[in-house]
Amino acid sequence: xxxxxxxxxxxxxxxxxxxAGQVHPVSWELLGAARRLASELDGExxxxxxxxxxxxxxxxxxxxxxxxxxRVYLLEDPVLALYRNLxxxxxxxxxxxxxxxxxxxIGATTLGRDLAxxxxxxxxxxxxxxxxxxxxxxxxxILAATRPTFGGNLMATILCRKHRPQMATVRPRVLPLPEAxxxxxxxxxxxxxxxxxxxxxxVRRLRLIPGAERLNLEHAQVIVAGGRGLGGPDGLTLLRQxxxxxxxxxxxxxxxxxxxWISADHQVGQTGKTVRPKLYIAAGIxxxxxxxxxxxxANLILAINRDPEAPIFQxxxxxxxxxxxxxxxxxxxxxxxxxxxxxx
Amino acid sequence: MHxxxxxxxxxxxxxxxxxxETGTLIREGVPAVINPYDRHAxxxxxxxKERFGGTVTVLTMGPPKAAEALxxxxxxxxxxxxxxxxxxxxGADTLATAYVIAHAIAAIQVEDPAxxxxxxxxxxxxxxxxxxxxxxxxxxxxxxxxxxRIESLDPATRTAIIHRRIEQGIEVLETTLPALLTVEKEIAxxxxxxxxxxxxxxxxxxxxWDATTPVPFDPARIGIKGSATIVSKAFTPPRKEPGExxxxxxxxLTRVVGQALQRLVTAGVLS
Ligand SMILES: Cc1cc2nc3c(=O)[nH]c(=O)nc-3n(C[C@H](O)[C@H](O)[C@H](O)COP(=O)(O)OP(=O)(O)OC[C@H]3O[C@@H](n4cnc5c(N)ncnc54)[C@H](O)[C@@H]3O)c2cc1C
Ligand SMILES: Cc1cc2nc3c(=O)[nH]c(=O)nc-3n(C[C@H](O)[C@H](O)[C@H](O)COP(=O)(O)OP(=O)(O)OC[C@H]3O[C@@H](n4cnc5c(N)ncnc54)[C@H](O)[C@@H]3O)c2cc1C
Numbered sequence: 001x002x003x004x005x006x007x008x009x010x011x012x013x014x015x016x017x018x019x020a021g022q023v024h025p026v027s028w029e030l031l032g033a034a035r036r037l038a039s040e041l042d043g044e045x046x047x048x049x050x051x052x053x054x055x056x057x058x059x060x061x062x063x064x065x066x067x068x069x070x071r072v073y074l075l076e077d078p079v080l081a082l083y084r085n086l087x088x089x090x091x092x093x094x095x096x097x098x099x100x101x102x103x104x105x106i107g108a109t110t111l112g113r114d115l116a117x118x119x120x121x122x123x124x125x126x127x128x129x130x131x132x133x134x135x136x137x138x139x140x141x142i143l144a145a146t147r148p149t150f151g152g153n154l155m156a157t158i159l160c161r162k163h164r165p166q167m168a169t170v171r172p173r174v175l176p177l178p179e180a181x182x183x184x185x186x187x188x189x190x191x192x193x194x195x196x197x198x199x200x201x202x203v204r205r206l207r208l209i210p211g212a213e214r215l216n217l218e219h220a221q222v223i224v225a226g227g228r229g230l231g232g233p234d235g236l237t238l239l240r241q242x243x244x245x246x247x248x249x250x251x252x253x254x255x256x257x258x259x260x261w262i263s264a265d266h267q268v269g270q271t272g273k274t275v276r277p278k279l280y281i282a283a284g285i286x287x288x289x290x291x292x293x294x295x296x297x298a299n300l301i302l303a304i305n306r307d308p309e310a311p312i313f314q315x316x317x318x319x320x321x322x323x324x325x326x327x328x329x330x331x332x333x334x335x336x337x338x339x340x341x342x343x344x
Numbered sequence: 345m346h347x348x349x350x351x352x353x354x355x356x357x358x359x360x361x362x363x364x365e366t367g368t369l370i371r372e373g374v375p376a377v378i379n380p381y382d383r384h385a386x387x388x389x390x391x392x393k394e395r396f397g398g399t400v401t402v403l404t405m406g407p408p409k410a411a412e413a414l415x416x417x418x419x420x421x422x423x424x425x426x427x428x429x430x431x432x433x434x435g436a437d438t439l440a441t442a443y444v445i446a447h448a449i450a451a452i453q454v455e456d457p458a459x460x461x462x463x464x465x466x467x468x469x470x471x472x473x474x475x476x477x478x479x480x481x482x483x484x485x486x487x488x489x490x491x492x493r494i495e496s497l498d499p500a501t502r503t504a505i506i507h508r509r510i511e512q513g514i515e516v517l518e519t520t521l522p523a524l525l526t527v528e529k530e531i532a533x534x535x536x537x538x539x540x541x542x543x544x545x546x547x548x549x550x551x552x553w554d555a556t557t558p559v560p561f562d563p564a565r566i567g568i569k570g571s572a573t574i575v576s577k578a579f580t581p582p583r584k585e586p587g588e589x590x591x592x593x594x595x596x597l598t599r600v601v602g603q604a605l606q607r608l609v610t611a612g613v614l615s
Contacts, residue, residue, distance in 0.1 A: 019511075019512060085477070085486075085487045085488075085489075086486070086487075089481070109511065110489075110490060110509070110510050110511055111510070111511075113473050113474075113489070114477060114487070114489045114490075116474075117438065117472075117473070117474035117475075117476075117477035117478050117481070118477050118478075118480070118481045118487065120439065120474070120478070120572075121439070121442065121477070121478045121481040121482060122481060124439070124572070125439075125572050126437060126439060126571070126572030126573035127438065127439075127472075127474060127572075127573070128573060129438075129471065129472035129473065129474055130471065130472070130473075144576065148471075148581070149469065149470060149471055150355070150469055150471075153361075153580070154578055154579070154580060155578065155579050155580070155581055156575045156577070156578045157575070157576050157577040157578075157579075158573050158574065158575055158576065159573065159574055159576045160572050160573050160574075161574070162572070163572040202486040202519055202520045202523070203486050203488065203517050203518070203519045203520075203523075204517065204518045204519075205515055205516070205517055205518075206505065206516045206517065206518050207516045208512065208513055208514070208515055208516070209507075209513050209514040209516065210512065210513040211511075211512060211513035211514070222613070246614065278613045279608065279611075279613040279614075289581065292581075293581070299611075299613070300608070300611050300613050301587075302604060302608070308589075308591070313586060313587075313589060314586050315586075316586070316587050316589075317587035317588070318587055318588055318589075318590075318604060318607055318608075319586075319587060319588070319589035319590065320589075320590055320591075320592065320600055320601070320604055321589065321590070321591040321592060321593070322591065322592030322593070322597070322600065323592070326592065326597055327592065327597070327600075327601060330597050330598065330601040331601050331604075331605070334598075334601055334602060334605055335605065338605065338609075
């Protein structure tokens with residue numbers, strides 16, 4: 001056991017990820033998880049606190065309080081205006097060396113996965129990657145972080161027994177977004193000096209080539225997804241018609257992206273996006289585990305597949321065994337009739 | 345120009361099956377391959393060598409069998425290959441893995457300083473994407489993850505311009521060299537290996553380094569001992585109860601679709 005000075009109550013930290021003043025929702029999901037972990041830890045009260053790096057982001061502290069942080073460590077500096085690995089990592093690591101959090105949670109986003117491993121190395125501690133579940137042993141105060149590996153074929157639960165903080169990156173959208181407290185919830189803001197100069201930093205952003213309009217698959221309520229059973233790009237047209245009628249977004253399995261039928265931001269699964277819509281229609285999708293890990297938490301899954309043995313039926317709430325080229329046009333037809341009947 | 349590429353031999357996850365009785369991974373008969381991203385990293389290194397001259401070194405930490413993967417790298421065009429293999433390295437998490445790789449790279453650099461270190465964006469088995477950042481941090485070189493293009497690179501001024509994929513688009517970054525990049529597949533398209541490489545590889549034996557020779561590793565920082573995390577439990581994802589199922593062949597198209605729609609309306613998912 002390493003000796004730590006008495007620093008008062010134990011702390012669980014959450015990194016607040018923001019871009020141009022917009023907080024990534026995974027940060028709030030993590031604050032929700034941190035509050036749950038803190039309440040499961042019996043004994044002395046455990047503090048849930050947020051670390052907020054950036055520049056001109058002080059106003060975001062108020063939001064962090066609404067999601068349950070009791071204190072916000074504000075790391076504000078011009079060199080943090082845009083995310084860069086080195087200054088962000090140094091800022092958070094130094095802070096952690098001073099305040100010694102017990103747990104540090106970071107979103108498994110592009111930024112989070114880049115940053116977390118650097119911090120873990122600087123602190124010489126363990127880091128569990130891309131988790132989908134967090135629980136805690138209240139007696140030993142050890143975090144059990146569960147994650148998919150081997151392309152989603154195997155789940156592994158990982159512990160970090162001796163090193164602190166216990167770190168994990170957590171996938172966006174796998175934990176529920178907590179309810180925010182009413183406006184006016186407050187806490188303490190602790191502003192921390194960074195003391196880094198631009199001239200000492202090795203990497204500089206020259207420009208940003210903006211991506212095509214961002215597809216908000218992660219937060220879509222209705223998703224109409226297709227797989228190789230679509231047969232060709234024409235099948236996608238059919239899918240789009242249905243999606244338009246339902247006010248939904250089109251998603252696909254990886255082979256369709258690999259075949260170049262559609263851009264990669266439409267892909268759901270292990271190497272694509274994790275989604276949690278109210279309705280997920282899976283047409284011509286076999287239901288490989290790499291796909292299922294991205295959509296298994298949808299509220300209602302409707303599968304359409306002509307093979308009654310397709311694994312997708314094991315997780316679908318509702319299954320139609322049939323040819324999608326018959327079923328989807330019929331769905332479109334009946335939906336149109338239904339809608340026509342609804343309107344006066 | 346000297347580029348060092350870290351590669352990992354991985355089971356081809358598309359062939360991974362689960363034993364339904366025991367719920368464990370069946371590894372027998374699963375072909376081992378070079379982690380796909382790492383092959384693209386190596387290809388990028390070869391392109392740079394074609395352009396600027398110099399050498400490409402590949403290294404991997406793994407069991408003796410991983411020597412096969414290194415020979416494949418020589419076929420592809422690597423000049424030198426090093427296998428870090430010792431039972432004491434086994435069971436490493438990313439903290440210990442990154443220590444070993446960083447320490448080995450530092451040792452290689454004593455004689456032949458590197459201009460660039462290339463890693464895959466992630467390995468398809470462990471999937472953590474943590475080893476590259478860990479190595480860059482230990483070696484105190486700039487890190488650029490998710491690199492998808494090298495726009496320019498100048499060994500003389502020791503700078504490079506790199507395109508990196510982020511959620512908002514493509515970030516164009518200028519970095520000093522040496523730097524460590526973890527790469528996407530787009531970084532370079534893999535060309536067919538020229539015949540002389542194949543001939544050379546047929547006789548090539550990778551150098552093997554163990555935990556003590558030619559470079560001593562800190563025994564407290566390698567393998568299980570040097571790892572901060574442990575896998576406490578591994579299990580196959582639980583199955584859910586299957587839902588209701590209808591068949592077009594049995595009940596007819598109109599009826600099946602009608603019933604499904606009714607269910608969606610009742611569930612309140614059609615707005
Ligand atoms: C490391 C790794 C990561 C991966 N990541 C992802 C990922 O992120 N996302 C992803 O989706 N995949 C991913 N994959 C690929 C995954 O393993 C599967 O290969 C893929 O999901 C299968 O896609 P599919 O269901 O469209 O195709 P298939 O498996 O070929 O299934 C097609 C289905 O369509 C049905 N069908 C055919 N014709 C019709 C018809 N006319 N009407 C109705 N049904 C029909 C068939 O019965 C079949 O079930 C990954 C693989 C690996 C190794
Ligand atoms: C089920 C399971 C879950 C695990 N979860 C975690 C976890 O959450 N946290 C953790 O710290 N460890 C974890 N590990 C251990 C981890 O897989 C090993 O440390 C592994 O050696 C490196 O991690 P990776 O495969 O994720 O590599 P990544 O970090 O994904 O690999 C990125 C790149 O690093 C290079 N690289 C990686 N490994 C090597 C190597 N051996 N030799 C040369 N280059 C290499 C390659 O260029 C590769 O493309 C887990 C292991 C298992 C079996």
